[in-house]
Each structure stands twice: as C-alpha cells, then as structure tokens.
Amino acid sequence: MNPVRLPVKPPRSPMTWIALAMLASLLLLAVAGPLVGGAAADRPDLSAVLQGPSAAHPFGTDNLGRDLLARVLTAARLSLLLAFAATLLSATAGILLGASTAVVGGRARRWLGALINLLLAFPALLVAVFLAVVFGAGATGALFALAVAGIPGFARLSQTLAAGVANTDYLAAARVLGLRRHRLIRRHVLPNIAEPLLLSTTMAAGTALVALSGLSFLGLGVQPPAYDWGQLLNQGLDRIYAQPVPALAPGLAVLYAALTFQLLGEVLAGGVARRGPALRARREAPAEGRPATGDQVLQIEDLTVELPTPDGVIRPVRGVSLTLRGGEIVGLVGESGSGKSLTALAIADLLPEQARVTRRTHRLLGADLTTMTAKERHHHLATALAMIFQSPASALNPSLRVGTQLTEAVRAHRGASRAEAAEQAAGALRRVALSPTLLRSRPHQLSGGQRQRVMIASGLMVRPGLIIADEPTTALDVTVQRQITDLLSGIRQDSPTAVLFISHDLALVAGLCERVLVMYAGTVVESLPTDRLATATRHPYARALVESVPALTADRDRPLRTVEGSPPDPLTPPAGCPFQPRCAHRRDRCATDTPSLTELDPGHRVACWHPLPLPVQAATS
C-alpha cells in the first residue's frame, strides 16, 4: 500500500519571527555591545561606588564605580563567543566520534559504543566543573572543560542518527565501491544526519551559555579583569538583598540568550518535523452483518478523492464505480500511484481529514452511507467491514497477547463475556488454520504468515459482510502467500462474505479472483472476468500490463513487454484518456474526450475509444 502523503505548506508562525528577531538582537548585542558600552564599562568612578539604579546608571555601579549597564552590554560578546566556541568544539568532536560508528567494523563499533555509554554515565556539568579545575581557572580552561563535557551527548545523538544511515543501501554500495572512511563520513553520513544535529547544536549553545556563566559564577571561568555575564552575576550577588538590580541584570541577559537558542531550536525542529514522514491513516474495523450470497454487499458510484498538496489539489481517484456481491472475490489491480489503495481507504472512510471524498452512491450491506452522520457511518463500517493491510507486523500491537487482541472487538461491540470471546477467538484461529494455543503468544513469536492469518482471524471474529485486503501478501514468501490466498478464497466459500483483493500482482489476482478491475491514473480502465485476463484484455494498458509479467514458460530470448513513458503527473493530468500519452494506438479523439467504461461483452467493460482486437491465437506467454 502506498502511504498517503499529504504534504502541508509550512506556515511561517509568529514563533519563527520572534525567534529570529531575538537571535538578531543577540548578534547585534555581541557586535555592538562593546562599542557602545566599552568606554563606560572600564572607566572607574570612585565617587559613585556600589550605587543602586539611577538615571545616570540604570543598573547601578560596581565596587569601582563602573557602569553596570555598560558592563552587561560589553560582556555579551565574550559570553556569547565562549558559548559558541565551546558548542562548536564539542559538536565537532562528538559528531565525528558518533558518525564514525557508521563506517567502522563491527568490533570497533562496539568499542566506540561502549566508550560513548561510559562517558554519558557522568553528568556533563560535573565533568565540566572537574575539568575546569584541572585545566586551571580561566576563560580558556572553562571553554575546553565545557567542550569536553559536551562531547558524549553529541556523540550519542549522532551515533543513533548514523545508525539509520548505516543500514541504507547507498552506504553499503559506497563501501562496496571501496571508498575511504573519511569520504564515507563526509559525503554519505554527515549530509544525511545534518538537519537534526543542527537543531540540537543550536539548543546546546543555550545550555553552554548557561553552563559557562555558571562556571564563571563559581569563579572557575572568566577571571578578572576580564568579565562575562556569569562573573557580573557573581559580583552582584554579594549585595542582592540591598540592591537586586545589579545581580538580576546579568542574570536576565543569560536567561534571554538561553531562551533565544531554545526557541530557535524549537522552531527548527518544528520545521523538520513538518517535512517528516507523512501521516498514514490506519484504523481497524471490526464488523458484523451477514449478507446472503448474491446480495449486493458494496455499491459505490463515481468515487472521487481530492487531496491538497503544497503544489495544488490533486485528484488521485477519479470517478471509480464498484459493485461487489456476497460471496464474490474481486481483484483491484494497478501499479503504485494508480489510486487503488486510496479507493479502498475511501470505501472504509479511513482517509485523512484533509481529503475530500465525493461519491454519488455509497451503499454497504444495504445501508446508504452518504446520508449518514459521521458517527453513524463509523458505527456501520465498524460492524460491516474488515480491512487487512500489507504489513501484519505493524497492524498488531506487539505488547498484547494474540488472544487479547482478537477478543477486544467482540467484547467491546457485543458485550461478550471473556469465556465466550475466547471460545470465538479459538474458532476464528481454527478457521485460518492456526492452533488455538497461539492465543497465548505475543505477535513477535509468530512468523509473518502467521501474523497475517491472525489479522484475518481478527477480521473474521465479527463476521463482516466485506473484507478489503490491501496487498495482504506482498510482504510474504510465495509459499506462504499461496496459503493466505487459499484461505481468503476458502472463507468466501463457506460464508457469503465479499472480498475486495487489492494487489499489484496480476498473476496472483488471476489465480484468486473471479473478476478484475484494472486501474490506471485514478480510473478503472478495464473490468473483466479473470479467465479472460490472460488472453482477452482489450485496453492497451491492461494488455501491456499482462504481457509485462514474466512467466515461468517465458521465452528468454524475447524481451518482456514494457510500457514506455511514466504515469501522468497527478497535478497535470492529460486531457482526454489518461493513458493516451503512452498509448501506441492513440488517435485524434483520445486526446480530447475521456472514454468511459462501456460494456463490450457481458461482464467485460473497457474505457477505451478503440479497444484492441482479440489476439488471433488466444495464448500469451
């Protein structure tokens, strides 16, 4: 199944502007502060020693009569410079240490990991204080102490991030190319982990500023006659009860700067998160309702889905109509992006909120969903439809036993007792050819095929009228796949449940379903009985798709059939027939008028102005 991607344009929030303005003010302060306050900051005035705030000295004066406002302004440059330098040093060393874990051998990686763990065990600030003493009190000592203390944090973060890159195929390919380790780090690891590192470095700068001020405050950092905010705070503290302003002013400066960095980090992180993995709608629908064989289970007409994207609204599903009868198994095939999964999600009302769904008719087990309120619709869907997804691993809760997950739905919807529910769950497991003893196991103890069968059993628990299986076997091995498809076709034989089987695998659908709908660019282009699929497709795309499937008996000296070109850009769908730009048989009309599904033979409908003739010898390979 394709993840439903809904990129949203990142709005420039007021927060962004505030953070940027604060950063600009800090930079301005660092550049201009010493120029503005420089002279006044160093001019002693013995007539105005230890004064409180006044018009001439808004923050008061110190023990030599120097103006504290000027000193706070002047101290900005040194405070910020030291914080930047310490952050930069620890970030560089830490990131290199962490990132190198992605490119060294297994043993070296374990050792490095252990080293990073060991270093992380010591609180950073404590290490900084200790090292500042070792390196000797002073700005340089404090700077290096803080830089070293910050390394483990960066190393751990970049180790975690680099582990993600280490598993990618491009890094493996680069190693097979024999690239040297420094090139691997520089070109393949660092650029791909830079974003989160950048924002954590920003936040770390704030922390470093506070820590450095702390060291200076303790007398371990900047030494007189030089001064930074921490030291000013220290000097002001002696008389904080008499005159609070001289101590508060540098404290507020530290707070403001630290806040700026934190805020900036938040804004950056928000920006990254917005561009992160797209949301994926997923809800499980337990169900009830028993149709009689031959009754109409699902009828949907003229289904259209619109999704907003940053570049405009796209329509990935355009006018799809679909009818399923009880006991019927229908295949919906198409390539990625053809809209088959979105069609399924629209039927189950599982599309994200931004999506706009329109349809003329939407009836499930006789009830008209278009006239229902959202709440009624959800309830009806929950009791009439079950959905099985591609990845059974993520559809089961790993921390709950299979039995709990199977019985949850019936107990909630039917108020069944624990014993009844367990009995039903055992029955459901037996129907999918699993031993009831599995009720006590947890998902991780099962194989992929077993998990998918548990998912099917969970769908069966409430006897749905319709099962939608979206690529249920794509993640499974062929022999297991065979068992799942046998199971699905068995279910529908002993109860009149209808199955909508969505897949990109034509051969699989051909072996399982009675009817097939072929989708292309959001529309159904051909609908036919499966026994005609191999030999009697009439739409050029469907024919090409069938012929591009390699068979065991394929002539290995003949190239496989391919479809030239690529599917249309959803933002600019072509006029007329959606397949027209790639079609070898197109004529004038195809580019102007959109063909609709028209019946050629009973049960065989094609959306094409010029359907292909039937092949002379009815055989394909």
Added chain:
Amino acid sequence: MTVLQLSDITVRHDGPHGPVTAVDGVSLEIPAGTTVGLVGESGSGKSSLVRAIVGLAPVHGGRILLDGREAGGHTVRARRRLGRRVQVVFQDPDTALNPRMTVRRTLEEAATAFHRLDRRTRAERVARLLDLVGLDPQLAGRLPSRLSGGQRQRVAIARALAVGPDLLIADEITSALDVSVQASVLNTIRELQRQLGLSILFIGHNLPAVCYVSDVVAVMYRGRIVESAPTDALLRAPQHPYTRTLLAAVPGLPATSPPPGSTPLSVDTANSAPLHAGCRFSALCPDGPGRHPERTVCTERDPQQGAADRPHRAACHFPSGTVEPDEPEDGLS
C-alpha cells in the same frame, strides 16, 4: 573460465539467543559471462551470502575465489581490491542512492573510485552509463527524490557498472518495483549481460523473474543450496521437493492449481523445526517422512553428502520423488 567460486561458505550472525548460522556451507560457481540465479524465501540466507561475498559481513568458513585467487576479507583494502571486480545493486530503491547527491555526482564518485578521470572524460562516462541503463542523460542533474523507483534502481545499476566490474550481483533489485517497471529493469539486465559479457549473480524470491534472466538457477533453503541446474532443466524436471513446492506456489497467468504432492505439510513448524542431522526440509516435505513414515533416512542423514553426484546436485535422498534412497557411492560417514 570461472569468475567467482564459492566453496563451503559459512556465515554466522549474532542473534538474541547466540549465533545464528545464516549461510551453511554453500558452494556455488559463477562462470564468466553467465547469469546465475539464486532463489529462496526470506531468511534463506541469500542476502547474507551477498554481504559476505562483498566483504560487508564476516565469513566464518570457506573460501571465496575470484579467478582462482583468494578474495574476501572485510578491511577497506580488501574491499577496494574486490570492488574493482565485483559490484552490487541492492533491493530498496528508496535508500539505494544518497538523497543529497545528484545522479551525476553519484555516478562520478563511482567512476573515479578507482581511476582518475579528467572533467571531460567524467562527463562522457556519466552520459554513457546513463545511456547503458536506458536513462535520459538529462536526468544527471536530478536528486534521487525526483526520480521514480525504476529510475533510481537503474541509476544504482549504472553506479555499479561505473567501475567496470566483471561480476554484478543483483540482490532482489526488482522486488520493490511495479510489474511494468520490473519488466523494463529485467530487460535492461538481460541486455547488459549480452552487451558487456558480464557475469551476473541475480538474487530474488520471484521465481519467474529470476528464471527469465538466468542461465543457471540455484535454490536456497535455510542457509543451504538444495538444488542447482540450468534454468530449462530445473523448470522441466525439478529434483528437490522444495523446488517443486516453490514452483507450485508461483501464481500464474492463466491460473494454475498446484499439482498434488507439492503442498508443504504445515508452515507453522517451519521456523521451529529442529536442526537435526538430516534434511532441513524433512518436517515440511511433501515427499518426506511426514507422508512416508519409512523414509527415516531423511531425518538421520544429511542429504548434502553425495549431492554432487545426483541430478541437479539435489540435496535430497529421494530426488524427483524416487522410491529408493539415493545411496551415495562413498557410503556413509
């Protein structure tokens, strides 16, 4: 002439409950200019074997010979030596390319990994590589995010070809692609093999796709190769029951129903079946002790012994469903 010869390769991983043997004594030959297919289901050890061959995973036993000379090792130096001759294309088109590098930079990096090239030669080489894999040279300036899955996989193939290897290993390269795109990538592989006279190790779980491009097919099951034969012979007369099970499970156009005796007994026991001295498939085997209780030999004796003398090197005591156990000439133990 043989390009790559694997003899008795064993690969182990650290699992949560001690080491797991992913590849257990695999021997395989890839003659020059041929395509050898390797099929097996997930967990059969195909990918571990690939990673071991190219030095991304340590080898715990056996030898890897390139043109008769010892290759392997997983130091950077050993990998560089090997990288000139052997290149790999991996499965996932999403992570196959560095998202921050354009197609041109990716290909240039590979082309200059072993040779110094001036600017003009580099540009020519990139254009030729893209042409070789059937891509428009105008795509060179694009980032991977602006390519389709099939195009990315072609760029990955071009990157592997950039160093001019003798052997190309394709590890499940079409598994993540749509059928029509898979068809064009398979065509490309076949064309390349013919044009460049490459040797290819083509790995996959999709039997029809593997058979379509391969001259010889080897079937892998739980870390071992259970059967290997020229493609036509394997399809015509599969010897090992597991191969027959695989073939029967392939969905076909038009629909085929599995012949009787080809359905494995029960999958539930597949992962928990103990590794006794005998055949690893015996617990599931439709021709094994589960259906024929008298065939105790299946659980007692390793069918790998004497496999070389059986048709298709089948690691089975009853190849092609024969009634009498196939007695190896050199006897037991």
